[in-house]
Amino acid sequence: MNVCLRLVFAFVFLFSLSCNFHYFALANEIPKLDGQNEEFGKDKIRFHLIRVEESPKGNLYNSQALEFEIAKSKLFKMSRNSKLNLTYTTKTNFDNSGVSGLLFLLTLGVFPWFVETQSNVTFTLMDREDKKVIRDYTFPIQSKRIVSWLSIPFSIVLPIFSDSVDGGSNFDTSNVSLRMLVDAFEAELVKDCKENPELWNTLRSKGNESIE
Numbered sequence: 001m002n003v004c005l006r007l008v009f010a011f012v013f014l015f016s017l018s019c020n021f022h023y024f025a026l027a028n029e030i031p032k033l034d035g036q037n038e039e040f041g042k043d044k045i046r047f048h049l050i051r052v053e054e055s056p057k058g059n060l061y062n063s064q065a066l067e068f069e070i071a072k073s074k075l076f077k078m079s080r081n082s083k084l085n086l087t088y089t090t091k092t093n094f095d096n097s098g099v100s101g102l103l104f105l106l107t108l109g110v111f112p113w114f115v116e117t118q119s120n121v122t123f124t125l126m127d128r129e130d131k132k133v134i135r136d137y138t139f140p141i142q143s144k145r146i147v148s149w150l151s152i153p154f155s156i157v158l159p160i161f162s163d164s165v166d167g168g169s170n171f172d173t174s175n176v177s178l179r180m181l182v183d184a185f186e187a188e189l190v191k192d193c194k195e196n197p198e199l200w201n202t203l204r205s206k207g208n209e210s211i212e
Helices: 002-016 035-041 065-071 098-106 149-161 175-195 197-208
Strands: 020-026 045-052 076-078 084-096 113-127 133-147 165-168
Touching: 020 175, 045 065, 045 197, 065 076, 065 175, 084 197, 133 175, 133 197, 165 175, 175 197
Parallel strands: 045 076, 045 084
Antiparallel strands: 020 133, 020 165, 084 113, 113 133
């Protein structure tokens, strides 16, 4: 009997690694970047990235994939020697439905298992020398994860048509959510720099200076 139970749980565990479907939503509408923002990409802002990990449990918004998404940015460039710090922090609450998880196990993955998270993600730009905060931006973001046989078609098809969903085997990493957050940060920063050109000059000059 114990062997059968172990086989069942092993099957469900292995199965669940391939049937994750995630949907992400930012709480606030983010302004879209347009062609008029190309001037902001001619001279990238250099910064030293500090990623503060949550403990004890990892989450979809705080992983090494962040570095990958920032590396693709037309606005930013990471540099360990820059006098400008960018500190990235997250605070996440999990809502794991125990009832749906139990039904998921009893039906061998047919009944959907629902997991929700609500997070606040903060980007803080700071002078590395005097520790003065130049700007900080916080983005509330929510995710809904569905694990089920029934989610497999959605996890394959919907990512083609939507930038806010993904699927696959990763529980704690999502390039989609991190791309959404980096794009939101860029858009808000560009908006502020348009309204205050001195901010842009400060970020560029501070970012181009190097720690000796």
